[in-house]
Amino acid sequence: MRIVLDAMGSDNYPDPEVHAAVEASRTLDLEILLVGNEKMLRPRLEELKAGDLPIHLVHAPQVLEMTDKPARTARKKADNSMAVGMDLLKNGEAEAFVTAGNTGGAMANALFRLGRIRGVKRPALSAILPVVGGRAVLLDVGANVDCKPIFLLQFALMGAAYAQITLGVDNPRIGLLSNGEEPGKGNELVKETFPLLTGSGLNFIGNMEPKELYGGHADVVVTDGFTGNILVKTSEAVAKLMTDILRQELTSSFKIKIGALLSKPAFTTLKKMIDPREVGAAPLLGIDGLVFVGHGRSDAHALVSAIRLASQAVASNLLASVKESIQAKMSTLATSQDDE
Amino acid sequence: MRIVLDAMGSDNYPDPEVHAAVEASRTLDLEILLVGNEKMLRPRLEELKAGDLPIHLVHAPQVLEMTDKPARTARKKADNSMAVGMDLLKNGEAEAFVTAGNTGGAMANALFRLGRIRGVKRPALSAILPVVGGRAVLLDVGANVDCKPIFLLQFALMGAAYAQITLGVDNPRIGLLSNGEEPGKGNELVKETFPLLTGSGLNFIGNMEPKELYGGHADVVVTDGFTGNILVKTSEAVAKLMTDILRQELTSSFKIKIGALLSKPAFTTLKKMIDPREVGAAPLLGIDGLVFVGHGRSDAHALVSAIRLASQAVASNLLASVKESIQAKMSTLATSQDDE
Numbered sequence: 001m002r003i004v005l006d007a008m009g010s011d012n013y014p015d016p017e018v019h020a021a022v023e024a025s026r027t028l029d030l031e032i033l034l035v036g037n038e039k040m041l042r043p044r045l046e047e048l049k050a051g052d053l054p055i056h057l058v059h060a061p062q063v064l065e066m067t068d069k070p071a072r073t074a075r076k077k078a079d080n081s082m083a084v085g086m087d088l089l090k091n092g093e094a095e096a097f098v099t100a101g102n103t104g105g106a107m108a109n110a111l112f113r114l115g116r117i118r119g120v121k122r123p124a125l126s127a128i129l130p131v132v133g134g135r136a137v138l139l140d141v142g143a144n145v146d147c148k149p150i151f152l153l154q155f156a157l158m159g160a161a162y163a164q165i166t167l168g169v170d171n172p173r174i175g176l177l178s179n180g181e182e183p184g185k186g187n188e189l190v191k192e193t194f195p196l197l198t199g200s201g202l203n204f205i206g207n208m209e210p211k212e213l214y215g216g217h218a219d220v221v222v223t224d225g226f227t228g229n230i231l232v233k234t235s236e237a238v239a240k241l242m243t244d245i246l247r248q249e250l251t252s253s254f255k256i257k258i259g260a261l262l263s264k265p266a267f268t269t270l271k272k273m274i275d276p277r278e279v280g281a282a283p284l285l286g287i288d289g290l291v292f293v294g295h296g297r298s299d300a301h302a303l304v305s306a307i308r309l310a311s312q313a314v315a316s317n318l319l320a321s322v323k324e325s326i327q328a329k330m331s332t333l334a335t336s337q338d339d340e
Numbered sequence: 341m342r343i344v345l346d347a348m349g350s351d352n353y354p355d356p357e358v359h360a361a362v363e364a365s366r367t368l369d370l371e372i373l374l375v376g377n378e379k380m381l382r383p384r385l386e387e388l389k390a391g392d393l394p395i396h397l398v399h400a401p402q403v404l405e406m407t408d409k410p411a412r413t414a415r416k417k418a419d420n421s422m423a424v425g426m427d428l429l430k431n432g433e434a435e436a437f438v439t440a441g442n443t444g445g446a447m448a449n450a451l452f453r454l455g456r457i458r459g460v461k462r463p464a465l466s467a468i469l470p471v472v473g474g475r476a477v478l479l480d481v482g483a484n485v486d487c488k489p490i491f492l493l494q495f496a497l498m499g500a501a502y503a504q505i506t507l508g509v510d511n512p513r514i515g516l517l518s519n520g521e522e523p524g525k526g527n528e529l530v531k532e533t534f535p536l537l538t539g540s541g542l543n544f545i546g547n548m549e550p551k552e553l554y555g556g557h558a559d560v561v562v563t564d565g566f567t568g569n570i571l572v573k574t575s576e577a578v579a580k581l582m583t584d585i586l587r588q589e590l591t592s593s594f595k596i597k598i599g600a601l602l603s604k605p606a607f608t609t610l611k612k613m614i615d616p617r618e619v620g621a622a623p624l625l626g627i628d629g630l631v632f633v634g635h636g637r638s639d640a641h642a643l644v645s646a647i648r649l650a651s652q653a654v655a656s657n658l659l660a661s662v663k664e665s666i667q668a669k670m671s672t673l674a675t676s677q678d679d680e
Contacts, residue, residue, distance in 0.1 A: 132581065142519060145527035179482060179569040187485035187566040210574040214581045226527040227567055229519040230550060234571050237554040238578040241472065 002094040007036030008063045008081040009101030018044045020303030025053040035085040060084035064105045086113040096290035096310035100298040114289035119330040123286030132216035140225035147224035149192040158285040159220035161321040175208030175218035280305030342434040347376030348403045348421040349441030358384045360643030365393040375425040400424035404445045426453040436630035436650035440638040454629040459670040463626030472556035480565035487564035489532040498625040499560035501661040515548030515558035620645030
């Protein structure tokens, strides 16, 4: 199996990427195509004595920066590392692509290079959240800030296929994020999406508030990309605020310090559970290719997790599942649904 | 000062309300008008030997239940405890109204009985969140699930007036909740609201992600009622998930148990900080009267906090401030802004 790793994606590129390439190619059964500026990458690889590892350098002279306008650069910076890397995927030289770069840039490049799966209105970005009793998939978490009901129906279809593979559940329970559980609650988008999900043939269990999401009531929860993005970022912010307060409090007196020391294993478990590095990356569901986007702050550990996730998706044929699910459903839906 | 307390609001009515009336009238310098079913309330007050306290029973035969459709019952159940209580406010027999009942019901009754402040397009529900270095006001958190840019501008004006009084800041920093800090980020609503806030004369500091909100970068953050509601509920859900995990972990071995015992004061501080009971209630900003709505799960302690908050709002003349702020601004705005 060959996985492309964008060497110029993370905030601190290319060091995290180079270290991740070395570790992943050492510990996982796969080859890495490391795409980026050769002059920066080769000396670093030599320094790490990576000569015998299955890492292949692919030169890409340009970098897509955080400040670049995604849609424009996808066209203008044709030699940016994402574009070059995705072309490898398109040409069948690799099975999945991993980047810690700009999500908008990844989406623009993916749309331009790989395109959408036939029938997909809008690709979506998903996140895997820790919930009571396991994990849940939330989508969209940022690719589409303004959505139509049909987009959310498709998110549910794609999310279900992803959950089957990633969470290993046969008939994933689908929830619709809303400001109340009762049918009829929600904004216009939610109210119009509800009947589509009811008639979708999916295991739709209804509207769902964040407490049911985190309570583990569903395997997949769908929402628009604005709300989903706010939900994920709120979760991170609250988790950080709470750990910061606890840390501050736990160093406030000698007795408490001793207590903190003794109870440290508990905090390690908690930290691991809420650490986005443990999941590593999210796939762009709906793109005709396996593209995984990780956090800009990713370190080597996070990138290795992302590569592992991508390799699992390849092994379990995620792309074919998503295609099948979308195409089976969309062909039965009235063609009267309006598009973009 | 006279405060109306809806005796039939909370999930466990009327016991929390009766206890709160007793405690508030004992410890705060005010009178309570307790509105609800007299037959239920009188024996309970007698049991608590509340005869000498400044609590006045006002009979209301009907109860607005959680399952009632707000708009319909505001009209049909004309003698529900919220309606009767708000009429007291309207007739000048009290200065503020507090309920732990259905938010939609409170809003419908308030619109029907008290009406909007002149110039206000949509009243909003606000929340006070614990943030680094203090507290911040977030609105709307549920009254308007679908919003227009002009609503958000008004939320900012009303939120600023509320923050001046509640947080004691002179020139509150206003943030616009978005999925990225850069101007230009956001969904359509955010993008169209941004220039209105820039030209508002308010201390607008730009788009803001949840991490800046919780990081204490702003005093007031505005968003639509759907997103705001999801943000607040996500915060509660994550806080609960984290404390549950910690509690579980902290009882997992003897050594850790001892540690937990020693570090308990730290958890007490944390719990108090994230406990919604400490704030108690949120005002319906934009209603022509001071109406505070608390959580359905409110206990007596939460209701006393709510009553205290309401009395502070009366003392500092919140209603007049909001009116002044809205009317000064709206008269300078083009009348071309579309309405509902």
